Amino acid sequence: MTEFKQKGRDSLKNGRIIKALSGFYYIQSEDGKIYQTKPRGIFRKRNESPLVGDEVKFSASAITEGTLEEISQRSNQLTRPTVANVDIGVIIMSLKDPDFSTSLLDRYLVSLEQHHIQPVIWITKTDLADEKEYEKVKVHADYYRKIGYEVILPERDKVLEQVEVEDLFGSMITKRLAVFLGQSGAGKSTLLNRLDANLQLKIGETSKSLGRGRHTTRHVELVPLLGGLIADTPGFSAIEFDDIAAADLAVCFPEIWETGRECRFKGCVHQNEPNCAVKTAVNKGTIAQHRYDHYLSILEEIQNRKPRYGKKRGS
Known part of the structure; x- marks a missing residue:
């Protein structure tokens, strides 16, 4: 037997x-x-x-x-979008319409960091910005690069051609599963279709060989592209942090985690504790004020959440 x-x-x-x-x-x-x-x-x-x-x-x-x-055992799983074994998360942030938001960006980054997914930040619609708007976002882009993130910020008044997008993405995505994240209107679909003009058609219909025809239901689907797999998903901006403990949140902010090693008290969450190296670094300007503010906002959200029970695998 x-x-x-x-x-x-x-x-x-x-x-x-x-x-x-x-x-x-x-x-x-x-x-x-x-x-x-x-x-x-x-x-x-x-x-x-x-x-x-x-x-x-x-x-x-x-x-x-x-x-x-x-x-098989999963390396990770996201709940929004619902997809497993993700290698890289491409966060699509528009410079305008909708306006660039460091608060939303940091929430996306935390959602990827907690699952050990490599983030890439791609800023779109730079051709719609005036010089002042562009320079403001460029300062933010430089800071995120400084703390270790890959940031793609095209020049102002420049629309990237397909070959340029492929050159930027090719080495990142080959033999990997990538998820594109971004709120509606950020230019995610435009960017994907620039990589492959037929991509929208591929996502919108199911192979006739399967006998399933067309579907209007929005769903997660993996699409072959640049030697890897892309998960195209509906745009969204509501992100919850149900699986992060307050003590673990700092790990999802690399510069806060690294600086927090110098705190006087073990287990410092950089909120109200005395002799906090993170708060000192914020006052000195070595940690950006907006990053610390967003950290505190998410921390309070975690501390005030109600417990959830009976969550099943893959839900």
Whole structure:
């Protein structure tokens, strides 16, 4: 019996979930084929939900007749967008319409840092800004570079051509899963479609070979691009921090974490404690005031949140 089970396991295919829709999970196998599958009942009994991005094992008698059998351990998972095993998060921030917001940017950064996802900040719509507006955002961009973040800020009055965007992104995304984050109107779709003029069509329809036709429901889907996978998601700006402990928040602010090592008291959260190295650095200007203010705002949000119970894996 054990030998039979092992043979059955050896016959399973390896793949990654690239889309979840209407109870079906679409899995791209190692040879590039896409299979339509339904999950085994055991996942429901375990209170587990497969996620887009999951590396899985599955069986299939045909392209449209497959069963999702096993989910490999995840390196991370985001809840908004709902996707697992993300390598890089590209934060799309517009300079204008909507206006650049360090508060929103820092919330995106924390959401990536807590899951150990490499952030990249891409500032769009620079061609809409006047010189004063551009220089103000450039100061912010220089600060974020200083504390270790990759920031892409095109020149004012310049719209990047497709080849320029590909050069900037190519080495980052190859063989990696990237999520694009950004509020509605920030230029995320425009940027993606500049990378591939047919991308919008690819996202908007399901392969006819799967017999599913077109869908208007917005959903997370992984799209092959530049040798990697891109998760295109609806724009959003509401970000919650349900899984971060107050004592761990500073880790998501690199300069605050590093400076906090010098605090007099172990466990200092840089709020009301005396002899706090972080507050001293803010007063000296070595830590930006807006970063510290945003840290305190999120810290208070965490301290005042109500406990949540019964959260299932993948929810």
